[in-house]
Amino acid sequence: MSQHIIPNASELTATWQKSSASGGDGDCVEFAAHENGIAIRHSKAPNGPALLFTHSEIAAMLAGAKAGEFDHFTQG
Template sequence: MIHFQNGATASSISGVQWVKSSASNPAGGDCVRFAELPNGEVAMSNSRFPEGPALVFTRSEIAAMLAGVRQGEFDGMAV
């Protein structure tokens, strides 16, 4: 099984499809993007810095984050 290291450059994670929100700013490239990894984990990166680090999360960590987003727990960070 392939292991992906936290902090690896997003561009070094090959063979995955990065997905970003349709609400992202395409002109400025402001978006957080996610990729499902072959080992079942999920990588997250900032598309403005493709050579920057990717953070790797378990599915349960992503589920907890999405639950918090849905409940509005991070709304104050977007204003």
């Protein structure tokens, strides 16, 4: 994959999805399928950049999250 940053995420013709556990204040991370992988953006900046990851990178991150490896980041 040659491009890891998409400068303007709103230019993607994609359906963005966020967790049903996210609050209604727009403070969410959104995912969208992309021809080269999975794009991720912040919901408060839909016109901002998106990062592009491969399916295997996303799978590894989600497995780590499910295993609790990132829980310490959510503790204030």
